Amino acid sequence: MLLNMHDYNHQNGTHRELFRITDVEFHQFIDNGLNSHAFYDMPTAPYTLVEKLREPDLFLLPTAIRAHLENHFPSLIIFHGEMPLGKAAQCHFFVPETENLTRTYILLFGQARHPAFKIFGKTYLKFGKVVIDQDADILGKIYPNTPQKIKLNNEVGMDWVRRNFQSLPQVVEPNLSK
Ligand SMILES: [Fe+2]
Numbered sequence: 339m340l341l342n343m344h345d346y347n348h349q350n351g352t353h354r355e356l357f358r359i360t361d362v363e364f365h366q367f368i369d370n371g372l373n374s375h376a377f378y379d380m381p382t383a384p385y386t387l388v389e390k391l392r393e394p395d396l397f398l399l400p401t402a403i404r405a406h407l408e409n410h411f412p413s414l415i416i417f418h419g420e421m422p423l424g425k426a427a428q429c430h431f432f433v434p435e436t437e438n439l440t441r442t443y444i445l446l447f448g449q450a451r452h453p454a455f456k457i458f459g460k461t462y463l464k465f466g467k468v469v470i471d472q473d474a475d476i477l478g479k480i481y482p483n484t485p486q487k488i489k490l491n492n493e494v495g496m497d498w499v500r501r502n503f504q505s506l507p508q509v510v511e512p513n514l515s516k
Contacts, residue, residue, distance in 0.1 A: 339473075340411075340499045344376075345495065346492040347492050348476070348480075349362055349380055350380070353472055356468055357382060357403070358382045358385070360381050360382060361381050362378055363380070363381070364377075364378045365377045366516070367516060369513050372507075373409065375409070376405070376406070376494075377406050379402060379403070379404050379405070380403040384401055398462070398465075400420065404419070404420050405419065406419075407495075409498075411499070411506070414429065414431055415429075423452040424449050424450040424452060425451070426446060426447065426448045426449070426462060427446070427448075428444060428447075429447070430442060430443075444466045444467070444470070446459070448462065494514050497514055
């Protein structure tokens with residue numbers, strides 16, 4: 339699950355439905371040991387006006403998602419996002435319950451730039467639930483525990499997870515900031 343959460347390549351596949359993410363433009367990774375920051379942009383394919391009128395929630399989706407992930411290994415990721423109506427900090431908590439079961443919670447903080455943001459707060463939380471459901475669905479299908487043969491770009495987050503998973507609670511080299 340942590341590999342998935344820090345896999346910056348999976349968004350345009352796993353989260354294509356609803357968000358229509360077409361690409362991930364990775365910019366920066368700051369490695370502070372058990373804490374890190376990732377910055378990337380996700381352009382999306384826009385919905386038509388007709389689609390939006392049929393499903394008004396779609397008006398709330400940004401056309402380009404600018405992501406800043408603040409990571410605290412192993413149990414917290416804060417997604418700092420800019421939406422059309424305001425700013426949001428979506429906190430994802432991971433609580434292991436058994437060997438094969440992890441419970442996840444979302445705590446959403448919003449700063450309204452427009453009064454409508456308050457009314458639509460629940461919808462933003464709903465978008466978070468969609469992300470979780472899509473990730474949960476994909477977990478059984480990818481990330482097999484077999485040695486990796488091909489190295490993709492944007493994998494610095496997964497390297498960060500692997501390194502910390504092996505050494506926790508120690509903080510070890512290498513530093514993955516680029
Ligand atoms: Fe995901």
